[in-house]
Amino acid sequence: MTVSRRDFVKTSVLGAVAAGVGTRAQAEDAKPSAGPQEHVSQENQSQTGSHKRPIIICANNGYAYLDDAFAFLKSGGDTLDAALKVVKGPEDDPNDDTVGLGGIPNEEGVVELDACCMHGPTRCAGSVGGVRNIKNVSLVSKAVMEHTGHVMLVGEGAERFAVAVGFPRENLLTEHSRKVWLLWKEFHSNEDWWGPGLADPHWQAPDSGNGKPQAEVWQERIQNLRTRAADLGIEPELQMDAVRKVLFPPTGTIHCSALNDKGEISGCTTTSGLSFKLPGRVGDSPIIGAGCYTDQDVGSAGATGSGEENIKVAGAHTIVENMRHGMSPQEAGMDALKRIVRNYNGDMNKLRFLDMTYYVLRKDGAYAGVSLWEGYSKERPHKIAVHDGSRRAEVTVSLFKGYSQDFPPAPNVPEEVKKEFMK
Numbered sequence: 001m002t003v004s005r006r007d008f009v010k011t012s013v014l015g016a017v018a019a020g021v022g023t024r025a026q027a028e029d030a031k032p033s034a035g036p037q038e039h040v041s042q043e044n045q046s047q048t049g050s051h052k053r054p055i056i057i058c059a060n061n062g063y064a065y066l067d068d069a070f071a072f073l074k075s076g077g078d079t080l081d082a083a084l085k086v087v088k089g090p091e092d093d094p095n096d097d098t099v100g101l102g103g104i105p106n107e108e109g110v111v112e113l114d115a116c117c118m119h120g121p122t123r124c125a126g127s128v129g130g131v132r133n134i135k136n137v138s139l140v141s142k143a144v145m146e147h148t149g150h151v152m153l154v155g156e157g158a159e160r161f162a163v164a165v166g167f168p169r170e171n172l173l174t175e176h177s178r179k180v181w182l183l184w185k186e187f188h189s190n191e192d193w194w195g196p197g198l199a200d201p202h203w204q205a206p207d208s209g210n211g212k213p214q215a216e217v218w219q220e221r222i223q224n225l226r227t228r229a230a231d232l233g234i235e236p237e238l239q240m241d242a243v244r245k246v247l248f249p250p251t252g253t254i255h256c257s258a259l260n261d262k263g264e265i266s267g268c269t270t271t272s273g274l275s276f277k278l279p280g281r282v283g284d285s286p287i288i289g290a291g292c293y294t295d296q297d298v299g300s301a302g303a304t305g306s307g308e309e310n311i312k313v314a315g316a317h318t319i320v321e322n323m324r325h326g327m328s329p330q331e332a333g334m335d336a337l338k339r340i341v342r343n344y345n346g347d348m349n350k351l352r353f354l355d356m357t358y359y360v361l362r363k364d365g366a367y368a369g370v371s372l373w374e375g376y377s378k379e380r381p382h383k384i385a386v387h388d389g390s391r392r393a394e395v396t397v398s399l400f401k402g403y404s405q406d407f408p409p410a411p412n413v414p415e416e417v418k419k420e421f422m423k
């Protein structure tokens with residue numbers, strides 16, 4: 001019996017779906033190292049030459065979902081479906097404000113999601129951008145790959161496609177994230193994504209001096225925000241968390257790459273993008289070659305961090321091509337980071353407001369996690385999550401010593417305030 005594409009789409013996707021804030025520390029004193037810093041954890045078997053397959057690597061917010069995905073992969077499951085099992089966890093979690101349900105909204109209070117995927121064995125790809133009202137956009141990107149003649153759908157068209165193939169519309173703005181947005185709207189919207197960016201030749205770092213001792217300014221600001229959070233009905237135990245998100249808007253994305261014992265490899269990336277971003281903003285996560293790139297002959301790479309900067313260097317594609325030409329996963333990732341640095345002529349006054357983490361997996365099982373800075377703070381280093389029979393989190397190898405700062409920038413938190421505020 002002949003089945004049309006329209007009938008196939010209507011009847012098949014539901015089954016496929018079923019199967020299928022911390023403050024960043026000051027970096028003014030941070031300086032670029034002479035070369036990549038060799039401070040890989042002793043557990044990092046990829047750097048000691050012990051390569052294993054199957055293996056899954058991902059951003060650390062996927063750590064809790066690795067066991068089930070690895071069991072699925074080891075039992076013969078498809079590599080892309082294994083990666084999707086990892087990223088779907090944070091998408092479904094209303095308490096994870098980096099992706100999917102509960103994601104921090106744009107400046108108008110609307111959650112907009114982006115995702116892409118690449119399936120190594122078939123050399124196919126799918127992507128969606130600026131999607132509203134659909135929770136599992138990673139799965140929608142796979143549906144675009146499998147059930148259309150396109151690679152990328154965006155905005156309202158992507159949402160209508162998702163509904164047509166069986167994904168339910170739902171409100172992605174949880175009550176808590178709505179109140180956080182209201183708190184930001186009232187107190188922080190004058191320091192948003194409007195205005196010149198770091199790349200503007202006239203951009204200047206913010207002046208943190210206003211006549212008052214910084215400790216006093218910060219204490220007043222935090223207390224005012226906490227009082228208003230209480231007025232908005234935010235529960236007492238969540239008020240300081242809301243204040244942190246307003247003062248230091250979180251950014252979050254999850255990438256995952258999976259490799260089976262046959263050498264088949266796939267990757268996917270999903271995000272809710274920058275907190276309080278301009279409506280319609282799309283970062284690197286849904287861009288094939290930037291937020292994710294997989295080549296069955298070579299390997300897979302993905303990114304989290306400053307999306308605009310990663311787009312400009314086509315980070316994931318650059319890394320995979322570097323490996324194609326003989327670089328190790330770590331060398332390949334470091335080269336992509338250095339291209340970001342080159343775009344700013346090594347200007348540390350600007351680079352301290354950027355950050356990037358790359359997750360790199362080669363076809364033979366060698367992997368690396370590299371980052372521009374060491375992390376958000378000493379207590380929160382950048383990490384890569386790995387499962388190759390044992391689940392673990394490893395600290396990334398960083399190009400620069402020190403910790404990045406948020407952008408749009410805010411004055412540095414005095415140490416005496418930070419100890420109380422961040423505990």
